[in-house]
Amino acid sequence: MKAFAELYAQLDATTSSNAKLAAMQHYFAHAAPQDAAWAVYFLAGGRPRQLVPTRLLREQAMQLSALPEWLFEESYQAVGDLAETLSLLLPQAEHSSEEGLSSWMENKLLPLRGLPPEELQERLPTFWAQLDRQSLMICLKLITGSFRVGVSKLLVTRALAALAEIDSKRVAQRLVGYTDLSHRPSAEGYLKLIAEESDDEHAQRGGQPYPFFLAHALQQPVDQFDTLLGPAENWQVEWKWDGIRAQVVKREGRLWIWSRGEELVTDRFPELHSLTQCLPDGTVIDGEIVVWKPSNPTPDAENSFALSTPSPAEPGESAPSVQPFALLQQRIGRKTLGKKILDEVPVVVLAYDLLEWQGHDWRSRPQHERRTQLEQVIAQASSPVLMPSPVLTGEDWLDLGRQREASRSLGVEGMMLKARDALYGVGRTKDMGVWWKWKIDPFSVDAVLIYAQRGHGRRASLYSDYTFAVWDGPPQASERTLVPFAKAYSGLTDEEMRKVDAIIRKTTVEKFGPVRSVTPTLVFELGFEGIALSKRHKSGIAVRFPRMLRWRLDKPVAEADTLATLQDLLA
Amino acid sequence: MDLVIARPEGLYCPPGDFYIDPWRPVERSVITHGHGDHARTGNQHYLAAAPGEGILRSRLGRDINLQTLEYGESISHHGVKLSLHPAGHVLGSAQVRLEYGGEVWVASGDYKVEPDGTCAPFEPVRCHTFITESTFGLPIYQWEPQAHIFAGINDWWRANAAVGKASVLFAYSFGKAQRILHGIDPSIGPILVHGAVEPLNRVYREAGVRIPETQYAGDFKKTDPALRQALIVAPPSAGGSTWMRRFGDFSDAFASGWMMLRGTRRRRGVDRGFALSDHADWPGLLWAIENTGAERVMVTHGSVAVLVRYLRELGLDAQGFTTEYGDEEDDAPTKEQAQEPSEQETAS
Numbered sequence: 001m002k003a004f005a006e007l008y009a010q011l012d013a014t015t016s017s018n019a020k021l022a023a024m025q026h027y028f029a030h031a032a033p034q035d036a037a038w039a040v041y042f043l044a045g046g047r048p049r050q051l052v053p054t055r056l057l058r059e060q061a062m063q064l065s066a067l068p069e070w071l072f073e074e075s076y077q078a079v080g081d082l083a084e085t086l087s088l089l090l091p092q093a094e095h096s097s098e099e100g101l102s103s104w105m106e107n108k109l110l111p112l113r114g115l116p117p118e119e120l121q122e123r124l125p126t127f128w129a130q131l132d133r134q135s136l137m138i139c140l141k142l143i144t145g146s147f148r149v150g151v152s153k154l155l156v157t158r159a160l161a162a163l164a165e166i167d168s169k170r171v172a173q174r175l176v177g178y179t180d181l182s183h184r185p186s187a188e189g190y191l192k193l194i195a196e197e198s199d200d201e202h203a204q205r206g207g208q209p210y211p212f213f214l215a216h217a218l219q220q221p222v223d224q225f226d227t228l229l230g231p232a233e234n235w236q237v238e239w240k241w242d243g244i245r246a247q248v249v250k251r252e253g254r255l256w257i258w259s260r261g262e263e264l265v266t267d268r269f270p271e272l273h274s275l276t277q278c279l280p281d282g283t284v285i286d287g288e289i290v291v292w293k294p295s296n297p298t299p300d301a302e303n304s305f306a307l308s309t310p311s312p313a314e315p316g317e318s319a320p321s322v323q324p325f326a327l328l329q330q331r332i333g334r335k336t337l338g339k340k341i342l343d344e345v346p347v348v349v350l351a352y353d354l355l356e357w358q359g360h361d362w363r364s365r366p367q368h369e370r371r372t373q374l375e376q377v378i379a380q381a382s383s384p385v386l387m388p389s390p391v392l393t394g395e396d397w398l399d400l401g402r403q404r405e406a407s408r409s410l411g412v413e414g415m416m417l418k419a420r421d422a423l424y425g426v427g428r429t430k431d432m433g434v435w436w437k438w439k440i441d442p443f444s445v446d447a448v449l450i451y452a453q454r455g456h457g458r459r460a461s462l463y464s465d466y467t468f469a470v471w472d473g474p475p476q477a478s479e480r481t482l483v484p485f486a487k488a489y490s491g492l493t494d495e496e497m498r499k500v501d502a503i504i505r506k507t508t509v510e511k512f513g514p515v516r517s518v519t520p521t522l523v524f525e526l527g528f529e530g531i532a533l534s535k536r537h538k539s540g541i542a543v544r545f546p547r548m549l550r551w552r553l554d555k556p557v558a559e560a561d562t563l564a565t566l567q568d569l570l571a
Numbered sequence: 572m573d574l575v576i577a578r579p580e581g582l583y584c585p586p587g588d589f590y591i592d593p594w595r596p597v598e599r600s601v602i603t604h605g606h607g608d609h610a611r612t613g614n615q616h617y618l619a620a621a622p623g624e625g626i627l628r629s630r631l632g633r634d635i636n637l638q639t640l641e642y643g644e645s646i647s648h649h650g651v652k653l654s655l656h657p658a659g660h661v662l663g664s665a666q667v668r669l670e671y672g673g674e675v676w677v678a679s680g681d682y683k684v685e686p687d688g689t690c691a692p693f694e695p696v697r698c699h700t701f702i703t704e705s706t707f708g709l710p711i712y713q714w715e716p717q718a719h720i721f722a723g724i725n726d727w728w729r730a731n732a733a734v735g736k737a738s739v740l741f742a743y744s745f746g747k748a749q750r751i752l753h754g755i756d757p758s759i760g761p762i763l764v765h766g767a768v769e770p771l772n773r774v775y776r777e778a779g780v781r782i783p784e785t786q787y788a789g790d791f792k793k794t795d796p797a798l799r800q801a802l803i804v805a806p807p808s809a810g811g812s813t814w815m816r817r818f819g820d821f822s823d824a825f826a827s828g829w830m831m832l833r834g835t836r837r838r839r840g841v842d843r844g845f846a847l848s849d850h851a852d853w854p855g856l857l858w859a860i861e862n863t864g865a866e867r868v869m870v871t872h873g874s875v876a877v878l879v880r881y882l883r884e885l886g887l888d889a890q891g892f893t894t895e896y897g898d899e900e901d902d903a904p905t906k907e908q909a910q911e912p913s914e915q916e917t918a919s
Contacts, residue, residue, distance in 0.1 A: 012833070013842055067710055068884065074877050075711045080834055088711040088831070460834035494838075 003031060004039055004101045005135040011149045020151055024159035034102035037190035042147050043156045045261075046179030050145045051112045052120055057086060057144070060124060065089045077514050080460025083140035087133055095132035102185070109143055154427050164194035172211045172426045180264050207256035207264075209247040210284060210355045210363060214428040215416060215435035225397040229436075234420050236367055237392040237400055239412040240437055241350055242325045242530070243290035244332075248272070248349060248386075250279040251359075257289075270337065271346055271385055278381035282359030285374070286424075287351035287389065291328045293321035322350075322411045325544065326532045351378055352389040352416075355424060363424035367433070370424070407440045413529070414439035442527035443543070443569050445470060445561040446552055448482055449522040452504045453515045455489065463504040463516065464497055465489040468526055468546070470539070471562040483563060485539035488526060491548030500551075520557045525550040531569050541566050574651070574669045574676040575702060575869070577892050582678060582702070586671050587651035589618075591678050594895040601653070603680025604664035605630050605745065608896050620655045622691065623663015625774040626745070642691060658682040659693030660849050661746030662775055668696050677863060678702040681896075683848065684855040685717060689746075689753050689780050695862030700869065702892065703860060706850040707828050708874030714828070714852045720845050721754040727824060727843055728802050732760050735799040737821040741807045741841065744768045746849050747826060748804050749775045749782055757783035761797050764788060765805035765814070793817045810841075828852070860887075872896040 161168035245260040394400035422433020447468035455464035473480035534542035581593030589599035596613030605626035645654035655665035686692035828848025836844035882889035
């Protein structure tokens with residue numbers, strides 16, 4: 001545990017990728033395989049569910065430190081991180097535990113789940129008494145499922161590849177699914193990650209998906225595309241769907257569905273299980289799970305099929321019947337999926353790539369070849385829940401740019417540009433070919449900051465999380481008020497945030513716990529990706545991915561936008 | 572009768588007609604210590620502890636009208652008996668004890684309770700009313716023994732030197748810098764200081780505090796191999812400046828109580844944070860308050876509301892005092908960054 005805590009401290013203390021790489025390599029080289037197995041799990045983003053209720057941890061810390069609840073809360077507000085707060089308030093101990101990470105996880109922490117409170121009250125203090133402050137904080141982060149550290153999965157992959165002296169793409173492949181909840185790290189599993197490459201490796205991978213190939217954002221104006229990208233005909237252009245990126249894996253008579261987070265989500269989508277029969281073994285499809293309009297019976301579905309042929313289609317005709325992401329989100333949140341929701345919010349897979357066919361890895365074949373084969377696979381499958389993501393054609397980039405303007409009305413986020421001869425890479429790499437996401441500009445409104453709350457982690461004690469409002473009437477209205485509709489905490493530079501923080505402190509009207517209400521003086525241009533009616537919000541409106549685009553120093557509060565502006569965007 | 576009240580000019584003693592650490596120019600001032608927000612220019616008379624004379628003259632001017640008292644020595648002014656007692660904060664720092672009509676008040680200025688060898692250690696003074704700071708007035712602030720911190724600094728310096736990297740340690744130039752120089756192991760390598768630190772080293776040495784040999788960092792060429800082995804002590808304001816370029820590939824660290832928190836450490840953007848403070852931590856504040864035996868406690872700069880509430884729950888008569896020292900409320904780590912270095916010095 002101590003060695004892992006020290007690794008955390010080293011990774012946390014630097015922003016240099018090389019230093020992080022060196023720290024990880026050093027750790028893996030010295031750690032026992034079973035400890036390294038768990039370390040990989042956590043560094044690659046694995047998070048077991050919370051093991052002990054937060055409330056219980058708080059109560060215990062208050063009891064052990066003899067602090068009143070209000071003082072515990074004040075402390076938590078200043079620190080901005082529960083595990084860190086607890087580690088600072090619990091009685092300090094000399095480090096005495098010799099046990100490694102895996103022993104801590106398997107013999108001490110995992111067995112805590114579901115224990116009665118009295119049992120936890122008894123066990124936990126004996127754990128705390130063996131750990132120094134740093135290890136205690138890490139231990140608490142593991143217990144609360146909040147362990148995070150600034151390394152990407154790619155960096156972990158590189159560290160392991162360097163240690164094992166094998167290709168990092170191979171390690172990436174082996175790592176897929178490693179952090180899924182169903183997987184328990186083990187020494188054996190870790191040794192497989194760093195094992196020498198073997199010939200039958202491909203045959204042994206069960207339901208393993210491939211690492212997802214990720215797109216880069218394209219932000220240049222369209223008139224530069226010819227220079228940047230070459231002629232449009234070298235690119236496969238598709239809509240950028242607003243759904244869940246997923247891989248459908250069919251092998252050994254079974255079907256697995258993996259989300260982009262490499263989480264196994266097969267159970268979440270029962271209507272896709274029919275694909276087990278439709279797809280032959282040794283098939284892996286990359287695509288997007290979207291909600292398909294239920295009221296559209298077959299004629300429309302057929303219409304959509306027609307789009308799959310690469311013949312040029314009028315943008316109007318190509319209207320996909322995809323439904324807003326908000327609907328999909330309702331489904332994701334459910335623990336059990338009743339018949340009602342399956343009927344009302346049915347999903348389909350819009351397929352856009354073929355990664356494996358007849359048991360062979362197709363990722364090193366060019367995009368156009370994979371696409372042609374994909375269309376055949378889909379045609380053979382002949383399933384209503386598997387459709388090709390239509391390929392869009394245009395005379396040139398400008399023409400495509402014009403088509404892209406329909407994105408919002410079609411419910412898509414813009415376009416995807418995939419080089420026709422690109423291979424399928426690993427993660428956000430560019431050496432195998434490139435995928436670009438050419439997104440439409442976000443919605444934007446000018447909103448007024450009315451509440452502020454202190455941030456977490458790096459922004460603890462800075463007022464960095466804001467609630468924004470718009471007016472409920474036009475400027476000429478005799479009486480109008482500000483109605484909150486969105487919270488945002490990103491988009492400002494550190495410098496701007498410090499200035500805003502200072503203004504918030506000066507203009508505070510009231511404090512409610514960690515939240516301050518302020519005299520409205522600050523106007524920001526807020527950007528967001530989607531907008532929907534909502535019963536939960538006072539304004540009746542919910543926006544997706546709100547963030548600050550710009551501080552409107554030039555705009556008086558009275559000139560901020562109104563609810564009517566938002567309602568117009570809904571239309 | 573209240574022996575100290577808050578006035579727009581500063582903390583004021585009505586029967587004695589003088590101010591303690593006034594933030595606007597007044598006729599008579601008693602100065603607890605030389606940090607910029609406690610010792611300001613423009614007063615007609617200054618009274619301070621004798622060990623702080625060198626500091627005050629070097630910061631406020633050679634020719635200020637300064638009277639000094641040894642710790643424990645008392646004088647009487649308009650019937651108020653006044654004496655100064657060690658506060659353990661920096662060289663020459665003092666608590667001000669006031670006695671009048673059978674009432675005893677102590678204004679502590681800034682203080683810390685752990686002795687550090689660079690100034691006279693804090694002495695609790697019995698009183699009826701105690702005026703305390705509250706810079707680190709939250710239970711999350713509990714300092715490690717300074718020996719641990721110095722060992723950490725030594726290890727960090729040694730590891731950097733081993734790979735040929737300069738070690739740049741940011742610390743406030745008055746007090747913190749000298750405490751570090753006094754506490755570290757000078758055998759590891761050469762010790763270099765920023766131009767803002769050296770004059771204060773001189774004052775400390777003259778006062779008999781052991782400060783190892785230091786060299787002015789500006790005298791070294793970028794190519795000098797000594798830099799790769801050196802510890803460089805510089806004020807936080809030097810960070811990110813062109814002055815830093817001479818050190819090539821260096822590791823940096825910041826020594827401040829605020830480094831206790833990961834968030835502040837990360838916001839600072841330094842490689843290492845050493846939680847070393849010249850202020851009392853939470854247990855230190857409570858210990859000091861308890862040992863004065865005071866039933867009434869006036870809380871100034873820092874976590875005023877928190878400490879007041881806590882003390883009231885302990886049954887003491889506590890209230891907040893608005894001052895312009897340090898930082899009000901809970902926002903010190905933020906403000907500290909926005910301010911000029913001279914203003915920062917107390918918030919360490």
